[in-house]
Amino acid sequence: MAATPAGENALVHAATLVREAVPPIHPGGRPVIGAVAAAAGAARLLTGRGTGVGLLATGLTALFFRAPKRVPPPITGxxxxxxxxxxxxxxxxxxxxxxxxxxxxxxxxxxxxxxxxxxxxxxxxxxxxxxxxxxxxxxxxxxxxxxxxxxxxxxxxxxxxxxxxxxxxxxxxxxxxxxxxxxxxxxxxxxxxxxxxxxxxxxxxxxxxxxxxxxxxxxxxxxxxxxxxxxxx
The missing domain is CATH 2.70.70.10 (Glucose Permease (Domain IIA))
Incomplete structure (x- = not known):
């Protein structure tokens, strides 16, 4: 089987690093994030403006509901x-x-x-x-x-x-x-x-x-x- 091109490996590695650096979202926050994104989209359709503000509001809401991985210390009790x-x-x-x-x-x-x-x-x-x-x-x-x-x-x-x-x-x-x-x-x-x-x-x-x-x-x-x-x- 032919080896995977070096360039592809680099891209896959970079994508993995980005995925690991971005914390997952808690399921309880997904409806709120969706609602904010929908409101931002509706405002953009109605007014033709607010794209930047809508993206910022959606991003900040997603940031609030982040659930990063944590590793408990090996301390008994x-x-x-x-x-x-x-x-x-x-x-x-x-x-x-x-x-x-x-x-x-x-x-x-x-x-x-x-x-x-x-x-x-x-x-x-x-x-x-x-x-x-x-x-x-x-x-x-x-x-x-x-x-x-x-x-x-x-x-x-x-x-x-x-x-x-x-x-x-x-x-x-x-x-x-x-x-x-x-x-x-x-x-x-x-x-x-x-x-x-x-x-x-x-x-x-x-x-x-x-x-x-x-x-x-x-x-x-x-x-x-x-x-x-x-x-x-």
Whole structure:
């Protein structure tokens, strides 16, 4: 069989590099991207203008819903950050009732996501989804402390194989109007895998098991599925 021309190999290699450099889009964002693209196309047909603005709006929307590949670190017992963002709060608090965890103070790490951050959420530990509870609420700015109790949110309890229970709460923000969660109670999940999405500005709270202390600081940047928030005993 004849060898493939060198020029073709170079093109295939370049295409592979480009494909690997462009992160995939979360399925929950595809309808929104399609709607923005359709609106931009309609505006172009009706006015004959706005091509550049329409392409920019579509591109920025696609960028918001990116879901880049992440590789969890080889740290036994690591509790990984469930989202990209900035550690906004670290406090000892009683978990909210919807988590159905013991009513005793535990460490809560709150990660705030700006509109420029990756907005998919990731599983922080290997384990099983013990429960899920959606709670309707208001849409205060997600960086406020009372957003944990007042805002629309989706609460999940994960149970590890070692018997630890963690609470992870997706919290809608000032601009967010939709929380997506793709797992169900009873599902076996792996650390680092994508499980949810919050559209346009939000926050994710992680409630650590009793006695487990955070290994991050307020103001620190986190990478979802890679940055260890804490290590289980």
């Amino acid at each position: 690591a509790v990984l950050a469930p989202a990209d963002g900035t550690v906004a709060l670290i406090e000892d608090v009683v978990p909210p009732p919807e988590l159905d965890l013991p009513r005793e103070p535990v460490a809560r790490v709150s990660v705030f996501l700006s509109v420029l951050d990756v907005h998919v959420q990731r599983i922080p530990v290997h384990g099983r989804v013990r429960s899920l509870q959606y709670v309707p609420g208001v849409f205060l700015s997600a960086d406020l402390d009372k957003a944990s109790t007042d805002n629309e949110r989706n609460a999940m309890v994960l149970e590890t194989r070692t018997g630890h229970a963690l609470g992870i709460v997706q919290i809608a923000g000032l601009l967010a109007r939709r929380i997506v969660c793709s797992v169900a109670a009873g599902d076996e999940v792996a650390a680092g895998e994508t499980y949810g999405l919050i559209r346009f500005g939000s926050r994710v709270d992680t409630y650590l098991p009793p006695g487990v202390r955070p290994q991050v600081a307020v103001g620190q940047r986190t990478i979802g599925g890679e940055t260890p928030l804490a290590v289980l005993a």
